[in-house]
Amino acid sequence: MTTAASPLADLDTPALLAARDAFSAAYDELKEARLTLDLTRGKPSAEQLDLSNDLLHLPDGEHRDASGLDLRNYGGAEGLPELREMFSDALRVPVSRLLALGNSSLTLMHDTIVQALLHGVPGGDAPWSSRPISFLAPVPGYDRHFTICERYGIRLIPVPTNDDGPDVEAVASLLAADDSIKGMWCVPVYSNPTGAVYSEEVVRALVSLPAAPDFRLFWDNAYAVHHLTDERAEPIDVLALAAEAGNPDRPLIFASTSKVTYPGAGVAFVGASEANIGWYKHNLSAQSIGPDKINQLRHVRLLEDASGLAEHMEKHRAILAPKFDAVDRVFRERLTPWGAGAWTAPKGGYFVSLDVLEGAAARAVQLAKEAGIAVTPAGATFPYGDDPRDANIRIAPTFPPLGELTTALEGLCTAILLAEAETLLAARS
């Protein structure tokens, strides 16, 4: 977090009124520009998608894996060994316990929860649905994680996030006090939206803390290979640490190629202990005829191996790093002089987390929207869409071209400054 004092708050009321008028005039100009810009979702840009365009003609007639299996037909429920091998190192999951499945890790996480609700998980003594249950939700976090829980009546308990991951003390005391807690959402590398990278110490705590035997870490390693700097987050072997701590079944690791190749036309992975993977395969045997093995072969041909994958991700970085730099630069130029925001400078992933003046986030997002700049709704990064401080805004800078991005960020800053001045004035009246 880049922190700053808040000189806007220090202005006397006449000066604040003058500032508000200036921001308001700037905002009127902004509206006149009739923009249509979008900072809402973590979508790859067209330029990034172009990096994988060989998928549009691969696998070029081939249709067998290394073992000679005809991938055009039924079978192969675990996914292509070559592809699982390629991601095994980055995810720190042995190939035998890493499945390559459908097109989305969100689906895998959703389906895991559904199966746990109906059947329970290994080590549990009842289906999760047999009583009210809860999940821990480090905040700010990923709205689609929260939506799954909300949809199934699973209570979400917010947990503060630090630079090195969720606040372990808070997690420990919640787990100790409440055995209805069955799960915890974790984005261990380049968290959505803060960019936090879990430290080994935090990971050791999460796999060791006393908890129900059917408590699970939903380890959404969505950004494991999505670096933005040379300072790459070193993968942590959460499965080994959990086994060491005597809780081998606690982590369920999820990942996908949605932001490596194509969202929707990618491949998703799940990795876990032998007991969990056995449970998975049993569940899949009723649900699935097997994954799209031809698309998996396309991915093997495109990316080749772990080092091909790393090279491919460097090309993404070359496109993305300037966009994240632009976020930092515009905020520094426009917000810092007024002490009007604190934001993260992530070393990977897809988001920047911006905190504005308490009570001003929803208004800033509304003003931006009315000026044609779509921003993720304030509160979306909190369970039930409820940011108790009304301060957090998630910035998704990857999709627009750099020029449009800068225009959108400038406009957003105008909206934020006006919202903050209004908020401060309202508090004084």
Added chain:
Amino acid sequence: MTTAASPLADLDTPALLAARDAFSAAYDELKEARLTLDLTRGKPSAEQLDLSNDLLHLPDGEHRDASGLDLRNYGGAEGLPELREMFSDALRVPVSRLLALGNSSLTLMHDTIVQALLHGVPGGDAPWSSRPISFLAPVPGYDRHFTICERYGIRLIPVPTNDDGPDVEAVASLLAADDSIKGMWCVPVYSNPTGAVYSEEVVRALVSLPAAPDFRLFWDNAYAVHHLTDERAEPIDVLALAAEAGNPDRPLIFASTSKVTYPGAGVAFVGASEANIGWYKHNLSAQSIGPDKINQLRHVRLLEDASGLAEHMEKHRAILAPKFDAVDRVFRERLTPWGAGAWTAPKGGYFVSLDVLEGAAARAVQLAKEAGIAVTPAGATFPYGDDPRDANIRIAPTFPPLGELTTALEGLCTAILLAEAETLLAARS
């Protein structure tokens, strides 16, 4: 059903013993041939898969649909309009209520049941899981349908199947007596495994019979376009008939291209009333980032439109019809003289249903297996694997090349004759 008297049963005991010895000698010869042949699953042959090999280089750089949407990115949760249009006529579902989704209709059916268990369905007043429930299962039927119910503790109630579909009287009296019945498995066209085609009269009855408001027909139209003769089953508009009968939400229509293009690398469909489709889309919004739209585009490029689809299916027919002819010919030559079986002559689909002497099916399948000929386990076509008559064997003739198929069928007949002779002798001792 081709029916036949059972002259084996009419033989006096010395003649039966002599026949048994002859069959036994033939069986010993069969074993010496050390075959490894497989009649178990309804898999397309390599020759059929070759028909869709353009999928291995399509969509050839293209990545937009007719509306200009970039199909490589997020979005498009309902699937490509062009593809839904292509299947709309054969499935008799308006495009607006037909979704093109993932790679398997089995998954869609499974997930529908899971959502109904956890949430209930439109028109219901509680989640299905709030009390014990049942499904009607026309028999013989599809084992993977049954497996889904078995996995979630849904009781399966067998219903006899006639040439024109499930026995309506039986369905009516079961529905009238038991309001825990929430679903019914239906394969309306070229049923698995009998090949039965539901008549319009039967369909009208199924959508009209009094039943619980949250009762659903799982209308697995897996073989809608999979004709084997010129006498093509005319599609029945079950949604319109259901609406006419005042039960618009009763049918849920499923289909896929698993046996049109590639199993696993295909596209699955669900079609239903507006209320059901709304429910579906709501559920998907928590579960999915959207289907693989690029693979859907591949299918649009390969098949083009409804008439392209029909032409493509004619090529399948040219490969498959001789295999089904072989089944009929071999059974007629080998079983008919002994009155040793009655089998279906389907006009489409993937299976032949064979009834042997009561009490002899499991033994015949075991003998075949020991001679290297894998046949679907006897009983697999019944809930809980339990064929009360131990008479039904499902024949899947599509996968092996014609020569191998004929060898396997000949061997199976040898096993059946021996099993029947043994069974008759045991009854007399």
